[in-house]
Amino acid sequence: MMLDRRSLIGAAGLALAAKGVGAAEPSAPARPAAPVPPRDVTRTLARYIVGAKVEDLPEAVRREGTRTFLNWVGVAIGGSHHETLDVAVSALKPFSGPPQAGLFGRAERFDIMNAAFLNGVSSHIFDYDDTHLKTVIHPAGPVASAILALAEMRPVSGSDFLNALVLGIETxxxxxxxxxxxxxxxxxxxxxxxxxxxxxxxxxxxxxxxxQQMVWALGLAASQPVGLRESFGSMNKSFNPGRAAANGLFAAILAERNFTSSDGMIEARRGWANTVSTKQDYREITEGLGTRYEAALNTYKPFACGIVMHPAIDAAIQLRNENRLTPDQVRRVELKVHPLVLELTGKTAPRTGLEGKFSITHAVAVALVEGAGGEKQFSDRAVRDPVITELRGKVAPVVTPGVRPEQVDLTITLADGRTLTRHIEHAVGSVENPMSDADLERKFADLAEGILPEAQIRRVMALAWDIGRLKDAGEVARAGVLG
Structure with a gap:
């Protein structure tokens, strides 16, 4: 539980007032000894990563790893010509090293550090990537971006690539x-x-x-935390997974040459976990390695925006389609939501598509008008559409006790006085209500349309599905660039 500093100071002030200023102080009690930090968390994790074999992965985990990879390739292609990536490519091109790796959906080639960064940025621009719902981490961007760039420089088999992808996500x-x-x-x-x-x-x-080298790689990674939530709604948000990809690759390359670090950089008293958080549950890192897989819990977004808005979009689309609603019929829309919804997506007047991804009022309005929540619904065009803008003003999210982040109660009051309601327990795309393989393929094709020719889209998709059996994982990267 986070210490309330103001309460502590206030309590101390009251105590001083009660005793009177200048009152004699009793002997100070002995300060309790600081808790002894756990040992070998970083090393235990490193030992598991080094020893884990692809044949040890359960079939369900390999399948989810493949679905994760397919989804990541699709969103990386889809974001490849967004203004964000155009700016980044233009800025970095003069400083790039040898042309070692390609960028999905583009013709430029970069050194592997910059390629990892740029593909990581591209895959997160639309906020359409995979999500580990327990932590809201988007796992594939940092991991797949790093190792696919590496695989172009140092060829690896698809099975080894898939194993590394799953282990990175697990980590x-x-x-x-x-x-x-x-x-x-x-x-x-x-x-x-x-x-x-x-x-x-x-x-x-x-x-x-x-x-030992893996211990150092994890330690060097611990020294490079990147990303603040203040960046949400700007190009800076997609910078974060891109930079994480490049930083992680950087750490591994240094560790390979025996660039050392502390052996306890995750768990030490002044290590990563104690520095960046008031909660440290190291059992989550070390218990059940090789038997409990977080990678099996990955989910994929049917809507191109913050995950906490998905239940409301799901509910709005269902009511729109079932009742053939038109915007002029809607008088008011009330949402009962968890506090996190407004904390993360409370922008009421988004000016750009990127800001629209963090506006619950826009998300519901565009879902009611267009019956969808894909990238086209979170474009600059959509947030400036006068019909959507007018309807946005009729959407009223209300923080309601007892509503969990994955839930919503949505009520539409119509101009004729009727009300329509819908409760969503688990939105489409969740672990409980997952996207099918066919859903992922449609999403992939929609994202790649207009960037790659149809035949090339089908080929890249087929290679991504087959990643675990490819002789050379880098084949996927080469197939996904513009010739």
């Missing part, structure tokens, strides 16, 4: 579990801060690091 999500929600609540963007560990672990696995 970042377990570390995220250990500090969430306190770490997130104070303002850290956990995809960046935990994602760097996943990128380092996955890259280090493909490099064949020893146990």
């Amino acid at each position: 970042e999500c377990r570390i995220g579990n250990a500090v969430y929600p306190n770490h997130y609540d104070v303002g850290w963007h956990i995809t960046g801060t935990a994602g760097v560990f996943g990128a380092a672990a996955a890259a280090g696995k493909l490099m064949g690091l020893s146990e």
Whole structure:
């Protein structure tokens, strides 16, 4: 539980007042000894990563790893020509090293550090990527971006690539579990801060690091936390997973050459977890390694925006379609929501598509008008549409005790006085109501349309589905660039 500093100061002040200023002080009690930090958390995790084999992965975990990879490739292609990436490519091109790796959906080639960063940015621009709901980490961006760039420079088999991807996701999500929600609540963007560990672990696995080198790689990753929630709604948000990818790759490359670090950088008293969070549950990192898989809990977004808005979009689309609603029929829309919805997505007057991804009022309005929540609904065009803008003013989210973050109660009052209601317990795309493989393929094709030719889209999609059986994982990267 986070210490309330103001309450502590106030209590101290009352105590002084009660005794009187200048009153004799009793002997101070002995300060209790600081708790002894746990031992070998970083090393236990490193030992597992180094020893884990692809044949040890349960079939369900391999399947989810493949679905994660497919989804990531699709969103990386989809974001490849957004203004955000255009700016980043233009800014970094003069400083890039050898052309070692490509960018999905583009013709430019960069050194692997910059390629990892840029593909990571591209995959997160639309906020349409995968989500580990327990921590709201977007796992694939930091990990896949790092190791696919590496795979273009150092060829690896698809099975080794898939194993590294799963291990990287496992690493970042377990570390995220250990500090969430306190770490997130104070303002850290956990995809960046935990994602760097996943990128380092996955890259280090493909490099064949020893146990000690993996300890150092994780330690170097711990020294590079990146991302603050204040960036949400700007280009800076997608910077965070991109930078985590490059930083993790950087850490593994240094560790391979025996660039040392503390052996306890995650758990030490002045290490990562104690520095960035008031909660540390190290059991989440070390218990059940190889038997409990966070990677199996990954989810995929049917809507291109913050995950806490998905229940409301789901409810709005259902009521719109079932009742054939038109905007002029709607007098008022009330949402009963968890406080996190307004904390994360409370922008009432978004000016750009990126800001619209963090506006619950826009999300509901556009869902009622257009019956969808894809990237087109979170574009600059959509947030400036006069019909959507007018309806946005009729949407009233109300924080309601007892409503969980994954729930919503939505009530539409119509101009004729009728009311329509819908409760969502688990939105489409959740673990309980997952997107099907066919859903993921439609999402992929929609994102890639207009960027790659149809035949190329089908080929990249087929290679992504087949990642675990490819002789060369880098084939996916080469297939997804513009010739």
